[in-house]
Amino acid sequence: MRVGLIGFGKTGRAVASVLLCSKMTKLQWVVRQSTVLEHRSVPEFLGIESDEPGLIYSKAEFSAAELFDKLPVDAIIDFSGDSGVEYYAEEAARRGITIVSAVSQYSPGSLDKLKKLGARTVVMHSPNITVGINFLLLAAKILKKIAPYTDVEIIEEHFKTKPEVSGTARVIAAQLDIPEDQIKTVRAGGIIGTHEILFGFPYQTVRLKHESIMREAFGNGILFAVDQLRGKRPGFYSMEDLLLPFFTLKDGDPDLLKADERPWRQLATE
Helix, strand or coil: CEEEEECCCHHHHHHHHHHHHCCCCEEEEEEECCCCCCCCEHHHHHCCCCCCCCEEEECCCCCHHHHHHHCCCCEEEECCCCCHHHHHHHHHHHHCCEEEECCCCCCHHHHHHHHHHCCCCEEEECCCCCHHHHHHHHHHHHHHHHCCCCEEEEEEEECCCCCCCCHHHHHHHHHCCCCHHHCEEEECCCCCEEEEEEEECCCCEEEEEEEECCCHHHHHHHHHHHHHHCCCCCEEECHHHHHHHHHCCCCCCHHHHCHHHCHHHCCCCC
C-alpha cells in the first residue's frame, strides 16, 4: 500500500520508521509545514536502508493535487495538527484516498470537516492510535457497563514539561462520563505517556494501564488501522469500530488462528 505522511515531528519520524520497515506499506512522501529538510530522503535521514522514495516536501512547494499526481498514494497518514486537513482533505476525498488521522486535538470545525469527508472516502480518526490505549478504553467501557456502581479514577503521567492534561486522558474521561477536573496528573522526567484507569469495587480493585515505551507504538497502530480499513466502504471510522470485531472470541475463529501473521505485529527493528 502506497502511503503519504503529513507531519514529521518526533512522533511522525517514529511512525515513518515503522512504515519504512513494514512490508505492507511503501512510504511515497512526507509533507511538513517547514522547508527545513526539504527534499531530504526519509530513509537516509532516519538511517534506515530502504529503496522507497520517501522524500520530504514542504506544503508551499506543491498543492495536494500536484503532489498526488506526482507521487500517488492509497492512504494519507496525518500526524500534523488542526490545520493539516485543510491542505489535503478535499483532494484526497475527490480521489477516494483513505485518510487516517492521528491528530490528538481538533477544533470542532476541523473535526466536523473530517467527518463529512466520510461520505466520499474512507476516513478514520483516533486521538491516540496505539492499539493498546484503544484496547484499554474499550475494555474500560465494557467493565463500567458490567459494574456501573464502581468508583473510577483516571491517572495520566507524562514528561515534566508537558503543561496540559493529555488529550488521551480527556478522551477516556469523556467516554467514561468522568469530569475532566477529576483526572489525576503526574509530571516527571521523560515519561512518554502512561494512562491508568482504576476501578474501585467494594472488595476488589481492577487497574487497566497502558504505557508508551517508544513512539513507534503509534506506527504499529497505523499498520493495524490501514490493514483493517482495506475494503471498507466510505465512512467515518474510529479505532473502536476496528477493534470491536476482535472482542468476539470463538474457538476455531480463523482470524484468531492467523494472529501471528498480522502485519501490525511487526516491530520497528525488523
